[in-house]
Amino acid sequence: MPNPSRLRAAALAGTAVLLSCLVAGCGDDSTDEDLTAQELEWKDCPTPSQAEGGGSAPSPLANGDEWQCATMKAPLDWDDPRGDTIGIALIRAEASGDESRRIGSLLFNFGGPGGSGVTTLPAFGEEYAALRTRYDLVSFDPRGVGRSAPVRCRNDQQLDAYFQQDMTPDDTVERTTLLENTKEFNEACEENSEKILPHVRTTDAARDMDLMRQVLGDRKLHYFGISYGTELGGVYAHLFPENVGRAVFDAVVDPTQTPEQGSLGQARGFQLALENFAEDCTSKTEDCPVGDTAQDVTDRIARLLEDLDRKPIPGIFPRELTQSAATNGIAQALYSEDFWEYLTEGLEQAYAGDGRILMLLSDSMNGRRENGEYSNITAANISINCADDKARYSVDHVERRLPAFRAASRLFGDFLAWGMLGCTDWPVPGAADHPDVSAPGAAPILVVGNTGDPATPYEGARRMAAALGKGVGIELTYRGQGHGAYHSKNTCVRAAVNGYLLDGKVPTTGTVCP
Numbered sequence: 001m002p003n004p005s006r007l008r009a010a011a012l013a014g015t016a017v018l019l020s021c022l023v024a025g026c027g028d029d030s031t032d033e034d035l036t037a038q039e040l041e042w043k044d045c046p047t048p049s050q051a052e053g054g055g056s057a058p059s060p061l062a063n064g065d066e067w068q069c070a071t072m073k074a075p076l077d078w079d080d081p082r083g084d085t086i087g088i089a090l091i092r093a094e095a096s097g098d099e100s101r102r103i104g105s106l107l108f109n110f111g112g113p114g115g116s117g118v119t120t121l122p123a124f125g126e127e128y129a130a131l132r133t134r135y136d137l138v139s140f141d142p143r144g145v146g147r148s149a150p151v152r153c154r155n156d157q158q159l160d161a162y163f164q165q166d167m168t169p170d171d172t173v174e175r176t177t178l179l180e181n182t183k184e185f186n187e188a189c190e191e192n193s194e195k196i197l198p199h200v201r202t203t204d205a206a207r208d209m210d211l212m213r214q215v216l217g218d219r220k221l222h223y224f225g226i227s228y229g230t231e232l233g234g235v236y237a238h239l240f241p242e243n244v245g246r247a248v249f250d251a252v253v254d255p256t257q258t259p260e261q262g263s264l265g266q267a268r269g270f271q272l273a274l275e276n277f278a279e280d281c282t283s284k285t286e287d288c289p290v291g292d293t294a295q296d297v298t299d300r301i302a303r304l305l306e307d308l309d310r311k312p313i314p315g316i317f318p319r320e321l322t323q324s325a326a327t328n329g330i331a332q333a334l335y336s337e338d339f340w341e342y343l344t345e346g347l348e349q350a351y352a353g354d355g356r357i358l359m360l361l362s363d364s365m366n367g368r369r370e371n372g373e374y375s376n377i378t379a380a381n382i383s384i385n386c387a388d389d390k391a392r393y394s395v396d397h398v399e400r401r402l403p404a405f406r407a408a409s410r411l412f413g414d415f416l417a418w419g420m421l422g423c424t425d426w427p428v429p430g431a432a433d434h435p436d437v438s439a440p441g442a443a444p445i446l447v448v449g450n451t452g453d454p455a456t457p458y459e460g461a462r463r464m465a466a467a468l469g470k471g472v473g474i475e476l477t478y479r480g481q482g483h484g485a486y487h488s489k490n491t492c493v494r495a496a497v498n499g500y501l502l503d504g505k506v507p508t509t510g511t512v513c514p
Contacts, residue, residue, distance in 0.1 A: 036214040045069035048119050052146035053375040058122035078207045089147035090140045091118045097133035104218040106135035111227030114380030116146035144200035145380045153189040153379040167324040168414040183425045190427040197428050201387045206236040220245030227251040234437030241442035250448045251484035254460030255437045255467050259389045263416045265457045271409035273334040273454035290347045313355045321355025327415050329361035334454045336482040386423035390430035393420040442472045444506045452481035477512045
């Protein structure tokens with residue numbers, strides 16, 4: 001997981017050797033031009049960069065239409081809008097319906113923070129076919145991510161070693177090692193990306209989005225935010241309430257919590273998801289291969305993790321499956337009910353001494369491809385979180401809070417508690433205790449919470465709706481499993497979301513989709 005302290009939608013999302021200025025994320029020349037008047041040059045999309053996750057250029061849509069990519073100029077520093085600029089990578093699929101019914105652009109952010117929208121939107125594009133009838137589907141790599149002035153910290157070999165470390169220390173030596181590794185990682189971020197680090201806050205990305213709205217030619221920003229994308233959307237609504245169009249928040253971040261409160265909530269959320277997985281396996285399968293009862297399933301997993309702490313097993317050669325990697329892989333599988341079968345197979349393998357599937361799941365969370373290359377999701381995730389969050393936690397504080405985290409989750413508690421050290425020694429001060437999303441006067445925002453969501457627990461949706469303000473936050477509940485609701489293909493959720501985005505039909509707040 002990119003940053004154990006803030007386990008957001010990293011699953012939805014390495015950087016090649018670039019010129020040093022591109023790595024730093026800056027342009028050498030300042031500009032006197034009006035950036036709102038720039039014209040985007042849309043072209044066929046290139047092969048994704050390593051920082052975006054690599055792979056192939058996006059395939060055409062089902063009707064043969066091609067994805068198009070462009071780069072938007074934005075100020076490096078929004079406090080100096082005529083100073084140095086950076087490039088923000090964009091992707092779009094033009095609306096498929098009648099031009100006379102086109103509403104405008106629908107901008108997506110899929111979360112992380114640190115996920116590449118340029119690579120993620122094509123992966124899910126067909127799921128938004130109905131929305132595309134009236135919108136251009138648009139996404140982007142937020143600043144610090146992918147092709148948009150990517151933050152660079154460690155190389156691939158160093159990241160392999162970083163993720164092999166023990167992230168739940170049991171003694172003084174292990175605690176010292178974890179602190180030293182964290183400090184070295186953060187120092188590497190400063191050394192390799194010093195110029196961009198102060199400018200990757202969520203408020204900066206929100207200002208980029210309003211520039212994007214203007215450059216795309218839209219009077220209002222129509223928006224679909226998932227996971228961290230809901231926090232980004234909330235910050236946008238706070239800064240530009242008059243510019244909010246039709247917006248949907250799915251898999252909702254709780255904007256009222258400190259990082260510690262968020263991590264503790266995630267411990268409970270992932271524990272609940274694991275128990276739901278265990279109950280599903282033992283109730284729907286005649287012979288659940290990973291336990292006889294739900295309690296037996298979770299007890300066996302706990303013993304596996306304890307054993308791995310003492311002695312890792314072979315993973316993907318030459319790497320071993322450590323306790324931390326296994327915990328990471330299990331968490332990744334709990335993001336979606338569709339992944340539960342892989343979790344079952346991975347656990348079966350691990351009990352037999354083979355850690356390959358759990359390591360593949362962990363690699364997916366960390367942005368590692370089979371060829372050993374990493375995207376920059378880890379570097380971006382930590383950089384954005386630490387620039388946003390004012391809190392800096394100490395070892396003493398973590399140790400005092402361990403009992404509460406362990407009470408929340410026997411399996412994930414230690415992992416998420418020690419993850420709070422991720423921003424210790426970060427070179428840039430954090431902005432606030434939590435984001436301000438109050439948006440009086442904004443158009444209604446549909447806020448969709450999933451009762452079985454591990455990464456953004458359900459309670460966050462209600463708090464987001466309340467924080468947005470009366471008449472702005474419209475809460476909808478989905479009684480399901482996994483991270484988010486729209487991608488579950490639940491017909492009730494789809495009807496409510498599509499009805500609002502396409503036809504402006506605002507659901508009754510408090511609507512429940514079974």
